[in-house]
Amino acid sequence: MNQSNNVLVAQSGGPSMVINQSLAGVVLAARADVRAGEIYGARHGIRGILEGDIVDLRAIPEATLERVARTPSSALGSVRMKPTPEDCARIFGKLRSLGVRWFFYIGGNDSAETADIIGREAARAGEELVCFHVPKTIDNDLRENDHTPGFGSAARFVASAFIGDDLDNRALGGVKINIVMGRHAGFLTAASALARRAPGDGPHLIYLPERPFSGRRFADDVMRCMEKYGRCVVAVSEGIADERGTLVASKFSSERDAHGNLQLGGSGALGDALADLLKRETRGAVKRVRADTFGYLQRSFPGIASETDAREARAVGEEAVRAALSGKWASGSIAIRRAPGQAYAVSYEVVPLASVAKNTRSMPDAFIAPEGNDVTQAFIDYARPIVGELPPVETI
Amino acid sequence: MNQSNNVLVAQSGGPSMVINQSLAGVVLAARADVRAGEIYGARHGIRGILEGDIVDLRAIPEATLERVARTPSSALGSVRMKPTPEDCARIFGKLRSLGVRWFFYIGGNDSAETADIIGREAARAGEELVCFHVPKTIDNDLRENDHTPGFGSAARFVASAFIGDDLDNRALGGVKINIVMGRHAGFLTAASALARRAPGDGPHLIYLPERPFSGRRFADDVMRCMEKYGRCVVAVSEGIADERGTLVASKFSSERDAHGNLQLGGSGALGDALADLLKRETRGAVKRVRADTFGYLQRSFPGIASETDAREARAVGEEAVRAALSGKWASGSIAIRRAPGQAYAVSYEVVPLASVAKNTRSMPDAFIAPEGNDVTQAFIDYARPIVGELPPVETI
Secondary structure, three states: OOOOOEEEEEEOOOOOOOHHHHHHHHHHHHHOOOOOOOEEEEOOOHHHHHHOOEEEOOOOOHHHHHHHHOOOOOOOOOOOOOOOHHHHHHHHHHHHHOOEEEEEEEEOHHHHHHHHHHHHHHHHHOOOOEEEEEEOOOOOOEOOOOOOOOHHHHHHHHHHHHHHHHHHHHHHOEEEEEEEOOOOOOHHHHHHHHHOOOOOOOOOEEEOOOOOOOHHHHHHHHHHHHHHHOEEEEEEEOOOEOOOOOEHHHHOOOOEOOOOOEOOOOOOHHHHHHHHHHHHHOOOOOOOEEEEEOOOHHHHOOOOOOHHHHHHHHHHHHHHHHHHHOOOOOEEEEEEEEOOOOOOOEEEEEEOHHHOOOOEOOOOHHHEOOOOOOEOHHHHHHHHHHHOOOOOOOOO | OOOOOEEEEEEOOOOOOOHHHHHHHHHHHHHOOOOOOOEEEEOOOHHHHHHOOEEEOOOOOHHHHHHHHOOOOOOOOOOOOOOOHHHHHHHHHHHHHOOEEEEEEEEOHHHHHHHHHHHHHHHHOOOOOEEEEEEOOOOOOEOOOOOOOOHHHHHHHHHHHHHHHHHHHHHHOEEEEEEEOOOOOOHHHHHHHHHOOOOOOOOOEEEOOOOOOOHHHHHHHHHHHHHHHOEEEEEEEOOOEOOOOOEHHHHOOOOEOOOOOEOOOOOOHHHHHHHHHHHHHOOOOOOOEEEEEOOOHHHHOOOOOOHHHHHHHHHHHHHHHHHHHOOOOOEEEEEEEEOOOOOOOEEEEEEOHHHOOOOEOOOOHHHEOOOOOOEOHHHHHHHHHHHOOOOOOOOO
């Protein structure tokens, strides 16, 4: 006999500009459903469950929630934590005492893995817990999804930054390298290509984790670009790796998180190393070289979210509640599918947790130029509706 | 006998988000004045004059110019070049052949120095050239000015970035260091304080070039902040220097420009070094430390300009034309003065070129907290109207 009918939601992994839209989606959809009792939020993901750091989300006025939805980063706080079976047992105890029947975890592939672990352990322990993952990742690397909430807004930041930075480089010349987030997948780095409006616009070169990176080829590419345009703007993914698959950034970092991922963000070392490499390989022929690492601004800059992204982030939260409360599934994740045809349209589908957990997807070959240093028109067509209209520019 | 009545304008130094507003101000004010003949633009500052890279700015439709005005970076291109007397003689030859009587140079203190050199050489050579500087610098360090065009928009970027980054840090904890532009003056780094809305909001510590930087004190400050808030967001100026006045960043850079300035931007080395210092000085007590260097995005990010800043940048261009064509001055610069009283209002005044050339101003003591690691309310009151309303945020 289990009379639990309460909801608990939490956020996990790296924040995004629209992850609070998903939170608002879960909370408002649950509020609108008579089957839902209390609606709790756990602070800092499953850590908040373990530590009893719980917020009453029914008590928050709708207008406040709407302002939270438009605020970047994870309003409930986040965590990077992979639960052990013992953690799970303690989590179930806490959830039972809170009368929680429906558990929602908003995050990327590591968060999906956490939800999957909790879902499996719950089934094994005979807990009556429905466990749903709500997708979020600026990396756009969740399988099953055409694209993921958070990507469109981060891509909008990256494309906007490249528009400005290309104009800056046009004014003062030289080589400009910008390091973009993306551990295994190059989608976000590829989004820099949306900055191009006219022939000659940067970025002129784009390096992705999906193709092996060679310092020698990089220097040759840049030299050719300098000869052609007298300047060169380069987008480089933080996740680039050499022929053997070794992360170029691993030479400068050794810190790992709970899921075993190497720390890549929050350091300018890769950009600086590539700038040095360029000066060395070109024997001083390239003089003015600058490197910026966009860093955490890509995932939390206020006031720049893509409207499409914000709308879809809201929808996946609502869809997760709809699916979970329907009683048809013990667990699952919501995937975004794109409708075929010219006009942009999406639908949402319930997929098994295991299909999005842990493993990620990369850029399809059709999105990468044969030379391995650019994207294709197919990628541009794919990304543009997700990112939306970019700020207009005019040159003389 | 000199029948020259043409205008030439150029841009110099680091770009900004509103430097094209000043360009539009010069061009549209000159177009509206019957005394002005042709209106030329030189590409890449005085280099364009020397190389004959000249654009007809009368031919550009007003609607196009208005779009250019809203586009970040220097539409005519920029340069960092200090003219020799020989350069000046060649410049005069070119200007004479173009029939230029009024010369406008938009830029910071180095550009004012260039304008001053050209003005003095012109007087010595008996050239009938009127030479005006139009102020621009995101560093806000021009003397005579209450504040400078470009600062408000860069400050808006910095404050917005800190709003997002503080929310990000709130979600995942640890220490976050952000390196902000500002060679000698801390104004732009100080603007990070505008990100604070509620007690406990970051940045929690602000380090400026105006106060000697000590690694030991920095580590102590951060440890105290961690004890109080469990997290710490830090704003650090790229121009911080030790007790002896040695730039901390000089340990990582040796590149200098034509005006003798050390290269500070375009490298993440300072942030990374401070993160390492922190881990070392706290003997590992502070674990999660990340550093981002905002870099060139601060001066060229599209769609984020402060409206007040844009309006004033336009006005200084117009005022320069008004002053130059009045025939009252052989040379000068336009300074922004703030009217006394509660309501924000400014006026524009002609000042001698020498008074803004080369030397810069720093943050007044009244803007810096006695502890040397924060700003005062007086600074907040000073900066807020220049930066304008920031994106709203809501927390749970």
